[in-house]
Amino acid sequence: MALDRWVAFVILSAALAYGYAAFFTMDGSLPPFMQRNPIWPSTFPKVLAVLTIATSLVILLGLEKSPESDQEPDIDYRRLGDYHLGQALTLLGLMVAYALLLRPAGFLFATFAFLSCGSFTLGERKFHILLPVAAIASFVVWYLVDEVLGIFLRPWPFFF
Incomplete structure (x- = not known):
């Protein structure tokens, strides 16, 4: 698997954990007056988690690449020392x-x-x-x- 897919997998794992925290654990301790608000403190983390998961899946499944493009990846993990x-x-x-x-x-x-x-x-x-x-x-x-x-x-x- 290419380096970009490995990075997408790591980001997907972190985004899933972040999304779990945003959807299931952040709103438990809200005071009653805030539970009636249309926007909660967890709204932005929820949106961020969903967008990150979607973007990671697009990269992981290779949907961003065109089918006729079979060129080498831009980053060669065997030559990491050549980068900054x-x-x-x-x-x-x-x-x-x-x-x-x-x-x-x-x-x-x-x-x-x-x-x-x-x-x-x-x-x-x-x-x-x-x-x-x-x-x-x-x-x-x-x-x-x-x-x-x-x-x-x-x-x-x-x-x-």
């Missing part, structure tokens, strides 16, 4: 660090640091563009989530 594996692993590490630093460092600093370091890892070297864009993007996302949607995000580190 260091950048990918660094980005995964940055994502984990972002998740761990989000509460103690505050949303603005953690998001700014993640966007800046991630862009640097991917090869952006124009710091006069990178830093203002990361700062503006962090602030705009915080403002939309905190002020417009009313979901509290701690903007500053815990000691402020």
